[in-house]
Amino acid sequence: MSKEQEKYLNLLSKQYKNKAETITEIINLEAILNLPKGTEHFLSDLHGEYDAFEQVFRNGSGVIKRKIHHLFNDRLTSKEINTLATLIYYPRPKMSLILRELNDTEKNEWYRLTILRLIELTNFVSSKYTRSKVRKQMPSDFIYIIEELLYQNNAQIEKDDYYNEIITSLIHLNAAQDLIHAFSKLIRRLVVDHLHIVGDVFDRGPAPDKIIGRLKENHSLDFQWGNHDMIWMGAASGSAVCLANVLRISARYLNLDTVEESYGISLRSLAIFADEVYANDPATAFQPKTQEHAEETTTELQQIARMHKAIAIIQFKLEGEIIQRHPEFNMENRRLLDKIDYAAGTISIAGKDYLLTDTHFPTINPKSPYTLTPEESEVIHRLVSGFVNSEKLQEHVAFLYSKGSMYLRYNGNLIYHGCIPLDDDGSFEKLLIAGKTYSGRSLLDQFDRFARKAYSQPDGSEIKKNALDYVWYLWTGETSPLFGKKAMTTFERYFIEDKTTHYEKKNAYYQLRNNVSTVDKILVEFDLNPDIGHIVNGHTPIKEGKGETPIKADGKMLVIDGGFSKAYHNVTSIAGYTLIYNAYGLQLVRHQPFTSTEDAISNETDIVSTRRIIETETSRKMVKDTDIGFKLTAQITDLKALLLAYRSGIIKEKNV
Structure with missing residues (x-):
């Protein structure tokens, strides 16, 4: 026995003080290894839809x-x-x-x-x-x-x-x-022994805070960050540009109440600024997207549209500054404010001129289009202070950091929200960061570090500022595993009628993930066995109404974003997928839209769900076959070494 081994066993003996205690624990752990594995429950893309989440969460x-x-x-x-x-x-x-x-x-x-x-x-x-x-x-x-x-x-x-x-x-x-x-x-x-949340609790729906509150009560879970989670995490960490995106999306989906009432962040400065600067602006393109059951009056909806436009313009300015200081992002084509002919009311994109549908830009100086006005700077300063000082938001974001990651290897499967960026030939797409090239697993590891630095580093430090820029890149960058597209055409959707400019080309991953060879390559990249492993991800709603299936690559890739968000129901024709992995195998569960909690309780109208068996274990999977089992096996080995040390007299028993 080496000195290091003896030192370790002496430490272990403080917990198991004699042969009897050691033997008891060995027997206990060996018995646990032969129990069936617990049930894993996978949920993705909840997007603030608390009632539907709560029903699925409660009924497993x-x-x-x-x-x-x-x-x-x-x-x-x-x-x-x-x-x-x-x-x-x-x-x-x-x-x-x-x-x-x-x-x-x-x-x-x-x-x-x-x-x-x-x-x-x-x-x-x-x-x-x-x-x-x-x-x-x-x-x-x-x-x-x-x-x-x-x-x-x-x-x-x-x-x-x-x-x-x-x-x-x-x-x-x-x-x-x-x-x-x-x-x-x-x-x-x-x-349900363990819960996996595969990203995107925030945005679109009205109650992401309630979902996180329920998740905090759960006994065992992990969280793979989604792109919408990431901008909220960035905003809570002090990123003005992430904050602008959060408020723009909240205004678009009529969810500013989440910011003001749920998280106690005042938007008064933005409302006053928007009313003053865009007072006579109809802001037609900025009307809230979901008004069908809106409780707001026409006057309130018009004010939200003005706030929506005001924060969008601020967002475009802030994004332009980040792109300029990070040429490695390769996003110069997304700096559009300097491509506008303000006199002619046109914009030049990829060598072609387009007529703008809205030319009212009272805060943009054509000679310096990315410079915030003093009033915009003051608004942003107040908003950043509100986000970083919201006790409830900070508590929720701290939870996401403590339970979350860019990806997770769990019981032989790989879980992540969006994609593994690929080139058209199937090779891992590369990104240059600080003079070094990253791709595949190393790229996700690097992004994970940036996300944590953005939250943990001191305010005002260069490390934090740089990390926050990368958090924004995760939201919208071409090589972001959370975004997965060539470009985010937000400006074009607001200001250009020609819909060909709205198109957002997806990363090659979304086509290649149908191939078994691609899935196998990704699993090997993450040190997982391609013969038995699966990939679980969300992010892109499965358009079942158009014949798309969530089961890809002969069942090795499972995409479980079926559209919990009500905004997607017309596109997906359903209301979400979830996944169950128990001792008998993998089961995909397809859900129909949820009516209401009141209806579920009074009329016992559970969500209509159908199961599809993806894979059945040839023999019932036991704890010894899981990650926890591997850890318990290692503990048993250590305990047997301790027992031998007791019996050999190398270590003295205590309390005998």
């Missing part, structure tokens, strides 16, 4: 109802199964609806029957976990009671009598509702 993409069917199919009617499932999803509001129709005697009987069913279901869904793991997931207030109900000794006491005695006491103490809530929460936690 249909896993809970399938468990109920499996256990009670021959004992409960379809109506009773739907009621029990809805109760588990939303225990308190559903109980309120059920109990108001019952008298006291009926209530007591309902409590008793429901608790018995929940005990049986909890036993069923917890069977693949150790008691220790199940205990850790139990609501703290009811650990003792739940353990008594789950693990009572049937050999010594009649099951029904034992349960009934405890349940009767709970009913008399008015604690039955709390216990039902506790069991429901435990079941939801047990059916």
